[in-house]
Amino acid sequence: MTSLTPEAAVTLASAPGKVLVAGGYLVLERAYSGLVVGTDACLYAAVQTQASDVLGSCAGSGNEVLISVVSPQFLSARWRYAYSTQRRSLSQLDSADGGTNSFVQVVLEATLDLAIECAPKKMHDLASSRLGLKIVLSADNDFYSQRETLAKLGVDLSSQALRDLPRMCHTGTTLRNVHKTGLGSSAAMVSSLVAAILVHLGIVGHGDLQLGQANDMDAVRSRSLIHNVAQYAHCLAQGKVGSGFDVSAAVYGSHVYRRFSPEVLEGAMSERSSLDDIRQATSPDNPGWNSEVAPVAIPPRLALRLADVDAGSNTPSMVKRVLQWHSANPEEAGMLWSKLDAANCRIRHTWDQLNAAFSADSTRYNAAVDWCSARKSSEWRNAPEVLHGPAHRLLVELVDATSSVRALQRQLGESAGVPIEPPKQTRLLDACMDVTGVCMAAVPGAGGYDAIFCMTLGPDADRAVEALWSAWKEMSVGPLLANQASSGVQTLDPVSYPEITSHL
Numbered sequence: 001m002t003s004l005t006p007e008a009a010v011t012l013a014s015a016p017g018k019v020l021v022a023g024g025y026l027v028l029e030r031a032y033s034g035l036v037v038g039t040d041a042c043l044y045a046a047v048q049t050q051a052s053d054v055l056g057s058c059a060g061s062g063n064e065v066l067i068s069v070v071s072p073q074f075l076s077a078r079w080r081y082a083y084s085t086q087r088r089s090l091s092q093l094d095s096a097d098g099g100t101n102s103f104v105q106v107v108l109e110a111t112l113d114l115a116i117e118c119a120p121k122k123m124h125d126l127a128s129s130r131l132g133l134k135i136v137l138s139a140d141n142d143f144y145s146q147r148e149t150l151a152k153l154g155v156d157l158s159s160q161a162l163r164d165l166p167r168m169c170h171t172g173t174t175l176r177n178v179h180k181t182g183l184g185s186s187a188a189m190v191s192s193l194v195a196a197i198l199v200h201l202g203i204v205g206h207g208d209l210q211l212g213q214a215n216d217m218d219a220v221r222s223r224s225l226i227h228n229v230a231q232y233a234h235c236l237a238q239g240k241v242g243s244g245f246d247v248s249a250a251v252y253g254s255h256v257y258r259r260f261s262p263e264v265l266e267g268a269m270s271e272r273s274s275l276d277d278i279r280q281a282t283s284p285d286n287p288g289w290n291s292e293v294a295p296v297a298i299p300p301r302l303a304l305r306l307a308d309v310d311a312g313s314n315t316p317s318m319v320k321r322v323l324q325w326h327s328a329n330p331e332e333a334g335m336l337w338s339k340l341d342a343a344n345c346r347i348r349h350t351w352d353q354l355n356a357a358f359s360a361d362s363t364r365y366n367a368a369v370d371w372c373s374a375r376k377s378s379e380w381r382n383a384p385e386v387l388h389g390p391a392h393r394l395l396v397e398l399v400d401a402t403s404s405v406r407a408l409q410r411q412l413g414e415s416a417g418v419p420i421e422p423p424k425q426t427r428l429l430d431a432c433m434d435v436t437g438v439c440m441a442a443v444p445g446a447g448g449y450d451a452i453f454c455m456t457l458g459p460d461a462d463r464a465v466e467a468l469w470s471a472w473k474e475m476s477v478g479p480l481l482a483n484q485a486s487s488g489v490q491t492l493d494p495v496s497y498p499e500i501t502s503h504l
């Protein structure tokens, strides 16, 4: 047996959460795009090669690779698998609660099938040396509501209280019962796990996922392989091909997303699909992957602020009802889709133009932001003439565009009988827009009672928005700590993450 030192190399990868700022429902169709912002709240996957007898009682036969996965923030979250290098198949050995984790399982199947094709020697060497993989999954606290944790500590929900919590703290519950905040835990988990395994097994170069490698040809190919495998695994675990914007955000970070044609995965997702079908479908050379990722950046001095609302909505059933209404009323829906798309594009173009205005004249840009940040958006039109210029005009335009998107989302909700921006959320969002220095407030993604986002013009506005949320009586509105972040999946130095590696 090959002996391993405790320092045996650890591969750590992270993938961000997402906020679909504009484009909910429309992004399901390739004709329309969605504006998706990645967060600095991430899901992490750490992988280490360990001796099979350390991974569990069953020492593994000479043609099996054992894999033990834990998610230490949850009760009973441990699953063990064996990958047979002979049969090229994965089976679950046991789990802490007798259940399964379909997202983890399909990622292991997809990545190890790829490994046995691309790195057969590595896989056979692991099996014959009785070595396996230990995997730890972990999430930043923002992915899960911390209400109950803070209540148990007798502390009010505030951003300071959230900052005082340990990083990646225990949720005190099971994966099934945890309250999610809507950042897209499964997409980020799947993407970080695909990346960590492919890097660990040498199929993707470690350096390809480090910051600053985005334009290197190998790095582009590696990211596209991770994207394709993650989309495939996520769709298989969900049992459907969705728009894929959440996986795309987890892999590429913030961007304007246009979906892939679902046919690219058809051959790989049927019961009869062979390993070869899956390998071809997920290959970076498969021209069927026609999703588009166009760069977008939140303009300087604008910050995304997120809150989760303790009410909750069932996104899949909302999507189903909206799509039913769409097919029953094609003409009306088509018109509404065009109007919504135009309003969504206005937001994206205003961001682009604000970035350009900053590059062209940062002094005037800063003067406009300074002035607006000290006033409510309803007063921005009355700015003194010296401030008139592109940045000031664009900030006013952003407020108008947001208002148009919201009006159309309400219209869609009323027409389809789905609470996309229900009256309770309208009252909250109107109050947010009435806070000094707030330039956007809306429901992200599919909408409903789950969450809201705001865009603010500085720390005073951040504090004022949070004060509004904590005083809000109609619903419980809790801040999240996440900021916007542009990077997608990346490899990290495990030394900086002892709260993850201590579970290896």
Ligand SMILES: Nc1ncnc2c1ncn2[C@@H]1O[C@H](COP(=O)(O)OP(=O)(O)O)[C@@H](O)[C@H]1O
Pocket: 071, 101, 102, 103, 104, 137, 138, 139, 175, 176, 180, 182, 183, 184, 185, 186, 187, 189
């Ligand atoms: N930290 C984690 N550890 C292990 N599995 C996770 C983790 N986060 C998400 N998952 C997987 O993703 C599933 C949740 O997916 P889903 O209900 O679609 O939520 P979301 O909308 O956040 O993606 C979990 O049941 C589990 O299989």
Ligand SMILES: C[C@@](O)(CCOP(=O)(O)OP(=O)(O)O)CC(=O)O
Pocket: 019, 020, 023, 024, 025, 026, 027, 028, 182, 183, 184, 242, 243, 244, 245, 315, 319, 444, 445, 446, 447
């Ligand atoms: C309706 C949608 O276009 C967007 C839903 O976005 P959310 O961000 O609301 O998604 P969940 O994380 O599943 O709650 C459906 C889709 O594009 O998949």
